[in-house]
Amino acid sequence: MFDCAYCINRRSSNTPRARFTVDEVVTLTIEFYKRNYIEGLFLSSGIIQSADYTMEQLMLVAKKLRREHGFAGYIHLKSIPEASPWLIEQAGLWADRLSINLELPMNASLERLAPEKNGPRIKNAMGQIRERIQEAREERRKFSPAGQSTQMIIGADESNDADVLKASADLYGNYKLKRVYYSAFSPIEQASRLLPPKPPPLAREHRLYQADWLMRFYGFSVDEIASSGDAGMLDLEIDPKLAWALKNRGVFPIDVNSGARELLLRVPGLGKRAVDKIIVARRHTKLRAEDIKRLTSSFKRAAPFLITADHRPSGLTDRADLRQRIATPKQLSLL
Amino acid sequence: MTDFVVALAEGADLNGFRQGLRRGIAQGVAPEAIVWQVGAEASLFGQTDVSDAAPVRVPRAAAALIDLVVCHRDPERYALLYHLVWRMVRGERALLEVHTDPLVWRLERMAKAIRRDLHKMHAFVRFRRIDDEAGERFIAWFEPEHFILASTADFFVKRYPSMRWSILTPDGSLHWDKERLTFGPPGDPRDAPAVGDIEGAWDVYFQSTFNPARLNVAQMQKEMPRKYWRNMPETKLIPGMLQMASSRVDEMISATPQPAIKRDPQKALAKMLDTEIKSLEQLNAIISASEPFVRGGRRAVIGEGPSHPDIAFVGEQPGDQEDIQGRPFVGPAGQLFDAALEKSGIDRSRCYVTNAVKHFKFEQRGKRRIHQTPTTGEVKHYRWWLMKELELVRPKLVVALGVTAALALSGKPVTISRARGTCAFGSQAGLITVHPSYLLRLPDEDARAEALQLFVRDLINAKASV
Numbered sequence: 001m002f003d004c005a006y007c008i009n010r011r012s013s014n015t016p017r018a019r020f021t022v023d024e025v026v027t028l029t030i031e032f033y034k035r036n037y038i039e040g041l042f043l044s045s046g047i048i049q050s051a052d053y054t055m056e057q058l059m060l061v062a063k064k065l066r067r068e069h070g071f072a073g074y075i076h077l078k079s080i081p082e083a084s085p086w087l088i089e090q091a092g093l094w095a096d097r098l099s100i101n102l103e104l105p106m107n108a109s110l111e112r113l114a115p116e117k118n119g120p121r122i123k124n125a126m127g128q129i130r131e132r133i134q135e136a137r138e139e140r141r142k143f144s145p146a147g148q149s150t151q152m153i154i155g156a157d158e159s160n161d162a163d164v165l166k167a168s169a170d171l172y173g174n175y176k177l178k179r180v181y182y183s184a185f186s187p188i189e190q191a192s193r194l195l196p197p198k199p200p201p202l203a204r205e206h207r208l209y210q211a212d213w214l215m216r217f218y219g220f221s222v223d224e225i226a227s228s229g230d231a232g233m234l235d236l237e238i239d240p241k242l243a244w245a246l247k248n249r250g251v252f253p254i255d256v257n258s259g260a261r262e263l264l265l266r267v268p269g270l271g272k273r274a275v276d277k278i279i280v281a282r283r284h285t286k287l288r289a290e291d292i293k294r295l296t297s298s299f300k301r302a303a304p305f306l307i308t309a310d311h312r313p314s315g316l317t318d319r320a321d322l323r324q325r326i327a328t329p330k331q332l333s334l335l
Numbered sequence: 336m337t338d339f340v341v342a343l344a345e346g347a348d349l350n351g352f353r354q355g356l357r358r359g360i361a362q363g364v365a366p367e368a369i370v371w372q373v374g375a376e377a378s379l380f381g382q383t384d385v386s387d388a389a390p391v392r393v394p395r396a397a398a399a400l401i402d403l404v405v406c407h408r409d410p411e412r413y414a415l416l417y418h419l420v421w422r423m424v425r426g427e428r429a430l431l432e433v434h435t436d437p438l439v440w441r442l443e444r445m446a447k448a449i450r451r452d453l454h455k456m457h458a459f460v461r462f463r464r465i466d467d468e469a470g471e472r473f474i475a476w477f478e479p480e481h482f483i484l485a486s487t488a489d490f491f492v493k494r495y496p497s498m499r500w501s502i503l504t505p506d507g508s509l510h511w512d513k514e515r516l517t518f519g520p521p522g523d524p525r526d527a528p529a530v531g532d533i534e535g536a537w538d539v540y541f542q543s544t545f546n547p548a549r550l551n552v553a554q555m556q557k558e559m560p561r562k563y564w565r566n567m568p569e570t571k572l573i574p575g576m577l578q579m580a581s582s583r584v585d586e587m588i589s590a591t592p593q594p595a596i597k598r599d600p601q602k603a604l605a606k607m608l609d610t611e612i613k614s615l616e617q618l619n620a621i622i623s624a625s626e627p628f629v630r631g632g633r634r635a636v637i638g639e640g641p642s643h644p645d646i647a648f649v650g651e652q653p654g655d656q657e658d659i660q661g662r663p664f665v666g667p668a669g670q671l672f673d674a675a676l677e678k679s680g681i682d683r684s685r686c687y688v689t690n691a692v693k694h695f696k697f698e699q700r701g702k703r704r705i706h707q708t709p710t711t712g713e714v715k716h717y718r719w720w721l722m723k724e725l726e727l728v729r730p731k732l733v734v735a736l737g738v739t740a741a742l743a744l745s746g747k748p749v750t751i752s753r754a755r756g757t758c759a760f761g762s763q764a765g766l767i768t769v770h771p772s773y774l775l776r777l778p779d780e781d782a783r784a785e786a787l788q789l790f791v792r793d794l795i796n797a798k799a800s801v
Binding site: 001011028031032034035036037039047049050051052063070072084085086089090093131132135136138139141143184186187188189190191197198199202277278280281283284285287290291292294295 | 429432433434435436437440457458460461462463464473475494495497498531533536537540546548549551569584587588590600603604606607608610621625626628710711712713715716719720
C-alpha cells in the first residue's frame with residue numbers, strides 16, 4: 001500500500017505480488033530449520049491493508065514459532081514504524097532483534113521518495129524500542145535481546161557520504177543501535193521515474209561500511225572520516241583509513257613498540273585485532289618488520305606509517321607519490 | 336636412545352595427546368625426540384604407564400588452543416602443540432601472548448582454520464528426512480575439512496534437541512535419539528537419502544534471495560567455499576544464477592519505467608491511513624487479544640465505568656480476585672476502596688475504574704499466587720493503552736492510586752509522600768494518593784485508621800475539584 005519509489009513492491013509498481021499466510025511462513029520456517037537450511041528467520045513485509053494489520057501478521061508469525069513450535073532459531077523482525085506502538089512492543093517479546101529502516105538519511109528525501117513515511121516518526125519508534133530494550137535489560141527481562149538495527153539506502157537520493165555517516169553516528173549514539181546497514185540502491189524491475197537511472201557503484205556501500213567500522217571501533221569521528229574524501233564523499237579507490245592517513249601524514253610514523261593504542265589504530269593496514277596483539281606481544285619482545293607481517297596481510301600499506309625495531313619509513317611517509325605507490329590499481333573487492 | 340613413541344588414534348585424539356604430553360613433560364623428553372604415531376599400528380604400544388604422570392598445568396588459553404588444534408588435519412599438529420607446552424613449562428610462561436612468535440602464529444592460524452570449519456559445518460550441514468517406524472528422522476552426509484565431528488556434537492544437540500538425527504562423515508558419525516548421543520564409525524554417502532523431501536521449495540527460496548545486481552563472486556566464495564558445495568543441494572543452482580546475472584541487470588537498467596496500471600486505490604488508501612482507535616470497545620478488544628507483558632495472569636482485566644465521568648481511578652494491576660472475576664477492584668483492596676468511596680460520598684457506578692497494568696503479575700508459590708509489583712519497563716509497555724483509554728473515556732479528573740499508577744500517568748517515577756495531592760498529568764487534571772492495598776498492609780490498627788482517614792480526605796478533595 002505504500003508508494004516508496006525505491007521499492008519493487010510499491011503501490012504504483014506493476015510487479016505481480018504474492019503473500020504468505022502466517023501459517024505458511026511458520027511451516028516453511030520450521031521445515032527449513034529442521035533441515036538446517038536456515039538458522040533463523042528474517043521477517044519482513046510490504047504493507048498489506050495497513051501498517052497495523054501488517055505488523056500484527058509479522059508479530060503473529062514470531063509468536064506462533066516460539067509458542068507453538070518452541071522455535072529456538074534467530075528471529076530478526078523488520079518492524080513497521082507506522083504501526084501502533086503496542087504492536088511493535090508485542091513483537092519484541094518474540095524476536096531476537098527488532099529493526100526499523102530509516103531508509104534515507106534526510107527527511108526531505110523521505111518526503112519526496114516515500115510519501116507515506118515520516119522521518120521523525122521513524123526516529124520516534126526507534127527511541128521507543130531503545131527505551132524498552134534498555135529497561136528490559138536492567139530488569140533482566142527478555143525484550144529484543146539482540147538489540148535494534150536499521151538500514152539506509154545509498155544512492156537513491158542526493159545525500160552524500162558525510163550525511164549518511166552523520167545519520168549513523170546519531171543512531172549509534174542516541175538510539176544505541178547495534179548495527180546500521182547500508183544498502184546501495186540497486187536497479188529493480190519496474191523502476192520509478194523518481195530514481196536516478198543508474199545505481200551507485202557498490203564500492204560506495206563498501207566504503208561506507210569501512211567508515212562505519214572506523215567510527216565504532218577505531219575512534220574516528222564523522223568529521224575526520226568525511227575530511228578524508230572530497231566534498232563529503234569517500235574516496236572510492238582507497239579505503240577511508242588510508243585516505244585519512246595520506247591527508248594527515250604529520251601524525252605518522254607510529255612506533256609499534258611504543259605507540260599508543262589509539263594511534264596504532266590509525267595506521268592503515270593494521271586492524272583492531274592486529275593492534276591488540278601488538279600491544280600484548282610488545283611486552284615480551286621487540287617487534288620487527290617480520291613480526292608485523294605475520295599479524296597483517298597488508299604490511300605494504302602499513303609500512304610507510306610505522307616504525308619497527310628494524311624498519312623506518314624515513315622519507316617515504318612524506319613522498320608526493322605515496323598514494324600511487326601503495327594503492328596499486330587492483331580490482332576492488334566489490335565489483 | 337630409542338625414540339619416545341606416543342600412540343594416538345586416528346582423528347582428533349585429545350586424550351592420547353594429553354597422555355603423551357604428561358609422560359613427555361614428566362620425563363623431560365625434548366620435542367625432537369618424540370614420535371607421534373597415529374593409527375592402528377601405533378595402538379600396539381598401548382596407553383600404558385599413564386597414571387603415574389602428573390597433569391601438566393597450562394594457562395586456560397593454551398588448553399583452549401590445544402582443544403582446537405588437535406582437530407586439525409595437519410600431521411604435525413601434536414608435535415607443534417608439544418613444542419608449545421614444552422617451551423611454556425621451561426620459562427616462557429607467557430608464550431601465548433607473543434602472537435608474533437612463529438610457532439604461536441602458526442598454531443593460532445590452525446586454530447582459526449578449525450573455528451572456521453566448525454562455523455561452516457554448523458551452517459552447511461543439510462539434513463534429509465526419512466520416515467521409519469518411530470516417525471521422522473533426519474540424516475546428513477557431510478565432509479568437514481578437519482576432524483571436528485565430535486566438537487560439533489554439542490552444537491547440534493542444542494539446536495535439535497527434539498529431533499532424531501544422524502550426521503555421517505568420512506571420519507565417523509553422530510547419532511541423536513532425543514536423549515542420548517552416540518558416536519559411530521565412518522559413514523557412507525549412500526546411507527543418506529539421495530534427495531531431500533522439500534528441496535524443491537528450498538531451491539526456489541534460494542534462487543529468489545539472489546540479487547543479480549549485487550553479485551560479488553569473490554565474497555560469495557568466501558562465505559560458501561567451493562569445497563563444501565557438493566553436499567549442499569542449493570549449490571547446483573549457482574552456476575546458472577551467475578550466468579544469467581549480467582543480462583538480468585542490463586535488462587532492468589535498460590527497461591523504460593512503466594506507468595502503473597492501478598494508480599490510486601482511493602478507498603483502500605483512506606482505510607490504510609485511518610488506523611486511529613475510535614472506541615473503547617475496539618481498544619479493549621485489542622488489549623484482551625494481546626500477549627501479557629508480565630509473567631502471570633493470562634486474562635486482561637479491562638477498565639469499567641461510564642464515558643466522560645467526573646473521575647477516573649487508576650490502580651496498579653488486577654490481583655488474584657480481579658483475575659478470577661475479570662473485573663477491576665473487586666478483591667480485598669477493592670472492598671476497602673468501595674468503603675472509602677462511600678465515606679467520601681462518591682458513587683462508584685458514576686466513576687471509571689481501571690488499572691495501569693492490565694494483567695495480574697504474580698509468582699506461583701504452592702497453591703497461592705503471590706502478587707508481584709510490575710517493573711518500570713513493564714508499566715511502560717502498558718502505558719500506550721492507558722493513555723489511549725483515558726483519551727477515549729475523557730474524565731474530568733484522573734486519580735492515581737499508588738506509585739505504579741502515578742508512574743504510568745506521569746511517565747516518570749513518583750514518590751507518593753512528596754507528590755500526594757492535586758497535580759497535572761500532561762494537560763489532564765490529576766490527583767495522586769495511596770493505593771488502598773497500602774492501607775491493608777499497615778499492621779497497626781491505629782495507623783490504618785489514620786491512613787484511611789487521609790485517603791478519604793483525598794477522595795473528598797477529588798470530588799470537590801470536579
